[in-house]
Amino acid sequence: MKLRNRLLSSLAALTAASALSGVALAATPKDALVMAWNIDAISTFDPAQIGEVVTIELIANTCDRLMEYDPADPANILPGMAESYSVSEDGKTLTFKIREGLKFPSGNAATAAEMAWSLQRVVKIGLGASAALTEYGFTKENVESRITAPDATTLVLEFDQAYPTSLLLQAIAVYPIAIALDRQVLEANQVDGDLGNKYLATRTECVGPYKLARWNPGEVVILERNEDYWGEKPPLKTIVVRHVAEAATQRLMLEKGDLDIARDLTPEDIEAVRANPDISVKTTPKPQITYLALNHGNPLFADPKVRLALRYLLDYDAMMGSFLKNIGIKRQTPVQVGAFGALDEAEGAPFTLDIAKAKALLEEAGIQPGTKFSLILGTHPYSMPLAQHFQQNAAQVGLDVTVERMANAQLFAKVRGREFDMGIMSWQTSVNDAHGMASRHFYNPDNAFEKKLTQYPSWRSAYFSEDYNARVLAALAERDPAKREEMYLQMQRDQFQDGPQVYIFQTTQNVAWRKSISGWTDIGLRAFYGNISK
Numbered sequence: 001m002k003l004r005n006r007l008l009s010s011l012a013a014l015t016a017a018s019a020l021s022g023v024a025l026a027a028t029p030k031d032a033l034v035m036a037w038n039i040d041a042i043s044t045f046d047p048a049q050i051g052e053v054v055t056i057e058l059i060a061n062t063c064d065r066l067m068e069y070d071p072a073d074p075a076n077i078l079p080g081m082a083e084s085y086s087v088s089e090d091g092k093t094l095t096f097k098i099r100e101g102l103k104f105p106s107g108n109a110a111t112a113a114e115m116a117w118s119l120q121r122v123v124k125i126g127l128g129a130s131a132a133l134t135e136y137g138f139t140k141e142n143v144e145s146r147i148t149a150p151d152a153t154t155l156v157l158e159f160d161q162a163y164p165t166s167l168l169l170q171a172i173a174v175y176p177i178a179i180a181l182d183r184q185v186l187e188a189n190q191v192d193g194d195l196g197n198k199y200l201a202t203r204t205e206c207v208g209p210y211k212l213a214r215w216n217p218g219e220v221v222i223l224e225r226n227e228d229y230w231g232e233k234p235p236l237k238t239i240v241v242r243h244v245a246e247a248a249t250q251r252l253m254l255e256k257g258d259l260d261i262a263r264d265l266t267p268e269d270i271e272a273v274r275a276n277p278d279i280s281v282k283t284t285p286k287p288q289i290t291y292l293a294l295n296h297g298n299p300l301f302a303d304p305k306v307r308l309a310l311r312y313l314l315d316y317d318a319m320m321g322s323f324l325k326n327i328g329i330k331r332q333t334p335v336q337v338g339a340f341g342a343l344d345e346a347e348g349a350p351f352t353l354d355i356a357k358a359k360a361l362l363e364e365a366g367i368q369p370g371t372k373f374s375l376i377l378g379t380h381p382y383s384m385p386l387a388q389h390f391q392q393n394a395a396q397v398g399l400d401v402t403v404e405r406m407a408n409a410q411l412f413a414k415v416r417g418r419e420f421d422m423g424i425m426s427w428q429t430s431v432n433d434a435h436g437m438a439s440r441h442f443y444n445p446d447n448a449f450e451k452k453l454t455q456y457p458s459w460r461s462a463y464f465s466e467d468y469n470a471r472v473l474a475a476l477a478e479r480d481p482a483k484r485e486e487m488y489l490q491m492q493r494d495q496f497q498d499g500p501q502v503y504i505f506q507t508t509q510n511v512a513w514r515k516s517i518s519g520w521t522d523i524g525l526r527a528f529y530g531n532i533s534k
Contacts, residue, residue, distance in 0.1 A: 027257055027516070028257070028258070028259065028260050029238070030534055031236055031237040031238065031534075032236060032237060032238035032239070032240055033236050033238070033239050033240065033260050033261065033517065033529070033532055033534075034240045034242065034258070034259050034260050034261075035239070035240065035241045035242065035259065035260060035261040035262075035263060036241075036242050036244035036249075036250040036253060036254070036259050036261070036262050036263060036264070037054065037241055037242070037243070037244070037263040037264060038054075038243065038244070038245050038263075038264050038379060038380070038408065039054050039221060039241060039243045040217075040218055040243060040245065040379065040407050040408045040409050041053075041054050041055070041378075041408040041409055041412060042054055042055050042058075042215065042217065042221070042409070043055075043201075043409055043412075044197075044200065044201045045058070045059060045200055045201065045202065045203060045204050045212060045215070046127075046196075046197050046200035046201065047059060047063065047118075047122070047129060047176050047177055047179045047181070047200075047206075048121060048122045048125045048127050048129050048130065048177070048197065049125075049127040049128060049129060049197065050129065050176060051128050051129065051454070051455055052408075052412065053288065053426070053428050056176055056428075056430075057526075057527050058212075058221060058223070058241070059176050059179070059204070060176060060526055060527070061208070061209065061210055061223065061239070061527070061528070061529040061530065062204045062206065062208045062209075062210045062211060062212055062223060063176070063179040063204060063206035063207065063208045064080050064081045064179070064180075064206070064207050064208045064209075064231075065080045065081065065173065065174050065175070065176065065178045065179055066080050066081055066082045066085075066096055066115070066155075066172075066173040066174070066178040067079065067080045067082060067085070067169055067173040067174050067178070068080040068174060068526075069174055069523060069525055069526045071521045071523060071526075071528050071531065074432065074523040074524065074525050074526075075432075077169050077170070077173070077174060080173075080174070081098055081099060081102065081110075081115065081180060081207065082096035082097060082098055082099070082155070082173070083097045083098070083099055084096070084097045085097070085169075085173070087165050090162060091162030091163070091165070092158060092159050092160075092161065092162050093156060093157065093158050093159070094156075094157045094159070094165075094168060094173075095154065095155070095156050095157075096112075096115075096154075096155040096156075096157075096173075097153055097154065098111060098112040098115060098152070098153045098154070098155055099153075099230065100152075100153055101230065102180075102207050102230055103207070103228065103230075104180075104182040104185070104205060104206070104207060105182075105205070105211055105226065105228070106182055106184070106185055106205070108182055108183075108184050108185070109152075110180045110182070110207045111149070111152040111153070111180075112149035112150075112151065112152055112153055112154050112155040113149040113152065113183075114180040114181065114182070114183050115149065115155050115178075115180040116147050116148055116149040116155055117181075117183050118179060118180050118181040118183070119133065119143075119147045119157075119177065119178065120143045120144055120147055121181070121195050122177045123138050123139065123140055123143040124140055124143065124195065125194070125195055125197060126140065127197075127452075127454075127455075128452075128453070128454040128455030129176070129177050129455055130455075131440075131445075131453065131455040131456060132171060132172060132175050132177050132455075133172065133177065134445070135439060135443075135445070136159055136160070136163060136168070136171075136172070137159055137160030137161065146158040146159075157172070161477060162479070163476065163477075164433075164479075164481075164484075166433070167431065167433050167435055167476075170430060170431040170432060170433060170436070171430070171431050171433075171435070171436065174430065174526075175430050176430075179206050180206060180207060181196070181200075181205050181206055182205040182206070185199075185205050186199060186200070186205060202215055207229075207230070208226060208229070209225065209226055209229050209231065209232075209233065209234050209529075209530045210223040210224060210225055210226060210234065210239060210529065210530075211223065211224050211225075211226050213238075218243055219242075219243055220240060220241065220242055220243060221240075221241040222238065222239070222240050222241075223238065223239040223241075223529070224237065224238055225237045225238070232530070234529065234530040234531075234532070235519075235532065235533035235534075236529075236532055236533065236534065239529055242259075244264075245264075245379050247264050247265050247266045247269055247381045248266075248269070250262040250263070250264055250265060250269075251265055251269045251272070251273065254273065254279065254512060254513075254514065255273070255276065255279070257514065259514070260513055260514050260516070260517050260534075261511060261512070261513040261514075261517070261520065262511075262512045262513075263511060264380070264381065265510060265512055266323075266327075266381045266382075267322075267323065267324070267325040267326040267327060269512075270326045270510050270512065271326070273512050277515075278514060278515055278516075279512055279513065279514060279515065280512070280513055280514075280515055281510060281511070281512045282510070282511050282520065282522065283326070283508050283509070283510050284508065284509045284511075284522045284523070284524050285329070285336070285337065285338070285506065285507075285508050285509075285524050286336075286428065286506070286507045286508065286509045286524045286525075287336040287339065287428055287429045287430070287431075287432065287436070287506075287524060287525060288336070288426055288427065288428035288429075288506065288507040289331060289334045289336065289426065289427055289428075289437070289503055289504075289505070289506055289507070290328065290424070290425070290426045290503075290504050290505050290506075290507060291334070291424075291425060291426075291427070291501045291502055291503040291504055292310065292375075292390070292422055292423070292424060292425075292501060292502035292504065293415060293420070293422065293423045293424075293425040293457065293460065293461055293501055294307060294310075294421075294422055294461055294463075294500065294501055294502065295418060295420055295421055295422070295461055295462060296461055296462040296463045296464075296500065297418055297462040298373065298421050300367070300371065300373060300421075301421070301422070301461075303365050303367075304497065304498040305361050305362075305364055305365040306361070306362065306365050306367060307498070307499070307500070307501075307502070308361055308497060308498070309357075309358040309359075309361035309362045309365070309397070310358070310502050311332070311351045311496075311502050312351060312352075312353065312354040312355070312357045312358035312361070313353070313355070313358050313390060313393040313394055313397065314351075314353060314389065314390060314393065314502070314504065315352075315353035315389070315393070316330045316332075316349065316351065316352065316353070316504070316505075317330070317352070318353075319386065319389060319504075319505075320505065322385075323382050323385040323386070324382055324386075324505055326508070326510060327382060327505075327507065327508060327510060328504075328505035328506055328507050328508050329345065329505060329506050329508060330345075330349040330504075330505055331345075331348055331349060331503060331504070331505050331506035332348060332349045332350065332351055332496065332503045332504070333348045333492040333495065333496075333503055334427065334437040334438075334440075334441045334501075334503055335348075335434045335436075335437045335438065335488065335492055336429070336432075336437070336506055337506060338432070339431075339432050339433055339434055339436070339437075340432065340433045340434060340481075340485060340488075341433065341434030341435070341438075341475075341484070341485045341487075341488030341489060342434055342488075342492075343489060343492050343493070347493075348492070350496060351496075353393070355393065355396050355397060358393075358397050359396075359397040359398075362397055362398070362399075367398075367399075368398070369398030370398060370400055371398065371399055371400065372399075372400040372401075372402070373399070373400075373401060373402070373421040373422060374401070374402045374403075374404055374420070374421045374422065375387050375390065375391065375401050375402065375403050375404070375421070375422045375423065375424070376404050376405075376406060376411055376414060376415075376420050376421075376422070376423045376424075377403070377404070377405050377406075377411065377423065377424040378405070378406065378407065378408035378411040378412075378424070379405070379406075379407060379408055380408075380424075383405070383424050384403075384405060386424060386504070387403045387405075387424060388403065391403055401422075411423060411425075415460050416452075416454040416460055418449065418460065418461075418462055425457070426507065427440065427441070427457050428507075430525055430526075432525065434475075434485075434488035434491075434492075435472075435475065435476055435488070438472050438475070438488060438491060439472055439476070440455070440456050440457055440458065441457050441458055441499075441500060441501065442458065442465070442468040442469075442471070442472055442491060442495065442499075442500070443456070443458060443468060443469050443472040443473070444456055444458035444459050444463060444464045444465075444469065445469075446459075447459065447462060447463075447464035457500075457501070458500060461500055461501065463500035465500075468491070468495075471487065471491055472491070474487065475487040475488055475491070509522060509524065516534055517532055517533065517534050518532070518533055518534075519531040519532045519533050520532055
């Protein structure tokens with residue numbers, strides 16, 4: 001154990017020294033992948049609590065889920081911890097057949113009972129990720145009777161009504177909540193009955209191809225290959241994810257060979273490294289939307305005329321041709337292009353810069369010149385130019401906007417606590433269905449502050465609409481696919497006028513890597529570390 005810790009410390013120190021000193025390494029270690037990424041959003045590794053893109057990706061590569069996306073085709077869902085599944089005739093019950101012989105790193109057996117307990121735990125803890133189950137009828141009162149394990153290889157989920165099976169597989173079976181946790185370890189380490197929540201802040205206790213070996217906040221995450229993994233073992237022994245916030249530093253390290261992969265390059269950096277014969281670049285559309293989050297607790301943003309006016313204060317085409325070039329496509333609805341029920345690219349982006357129209361709408365709403373509010377943002381390279389662009393246009397209609405930049409973890413904490421006026425935020429779904437975004441942006445089950453429903457951007461923004469709540473639930477229950485699709489399309493058209501946020505672009509993920517590695521696989525919904533080799 002001491003030798004292992006020394007090796008991890010040496011590897012972390014080596015990559016850190018490279019980042020800080022500017023001295024090139026001859027090469028990254030042959031049995032390790034070294035990746036640079038802005039990872040300051042990480043706050044926990046508990047599947048019941050995570051919601052950030054970075055943590056979800058790390059958990060997806062350390063913890064097997066019930067089912068998995070096909071790395072060759074995201075339209076397909078493959079077996080994971082479950083070998084197969086079946087659906088009852090009435091469509092209300094999903095039964096999964098769990099693999100035999102699975103073990104946690106502790107040596108404890110990972111059976112259907114641990115999976116059932118882990119899913120029940122998500123609901124009982126009641127943190128943000130619980131929404132993935134509560135929206136399908138599971139509650140603290142019924143979850144033990146409706147998520148069960150009749151035997152070691154059988155997991156049964158009984159729903160309150162029939163839902164589209166394809167949606168349930170995406171929303172639950174491949175989502176990071178469908179992870180079996182080591183119950184014995186968590187119960188032995190719980191604090192005040194928290195079912196291991198504090199323990200999992202810095203650890204993983206699951207079955208998967210890699211294990212979390214170390215997390216130094218603001219510095220590094222190190223994953224180690226699980227040598228006892230039941231499936232095909234990854235080629236690389238170690239994954240090192242360095243926190244490198246500045247895109248320019250990532251590019252320099254990549255070009256010098258101090259990195260294998262860079263995750264946060266700017267549009268200019270991407271253009272430059274494409275010309276480098278030693279570097280490959282892949283652009284993948286992601287089911288992620290970037291938007292101006294508006295706090296409806298501020299009366300200014302509770303007015304739909306004001307929200308509509310704000311949509312005319314951005315020059316979308318100019319942004320996409322400059323500081324947003326290569327990192328997204330114009331998108332003014334939260335539902336990602338290509339999802340079931342999504343508007344096409346043209347209909348999904350009707351707004352253009354129109355200062356006069358914005359000014360007229362603000363006057364109709366009775367907003368006085370000189371009205372002040374703050375705009376908070378994180379450390380993504382595009383955030384500051386986007387904030388400044390909005391600030392300058394807002395000034396032309398009499399809005400006085402103060403811009404404040406902060407670490408991503410601080411940004412998320414403020415937004416989750418409703419301690420903001422406006423913020424530049426992103427939200428990603430794991431569901432290739434309009435419900436994935438509609439259920440989080442248009443629907444809010446309970447707007448009470450004490451409910452802390454932080455996995456709903458609608459709740460974070462104190463947005464509550466009985467009309468949209470009813471429409472989202474009706475679409476979810478609709479069994480006719482054509483009718484269901486039209487319901488989502490109309491919701492998106494209507495939200496252009498009165499929607500809760502100002503949606504700007506859908507992210508395209510640019511990843512640049514040295515050609516000394518192969519097998520980088522990112523399907524937008526999921527990145528697969530286990531396919532990478534050198």
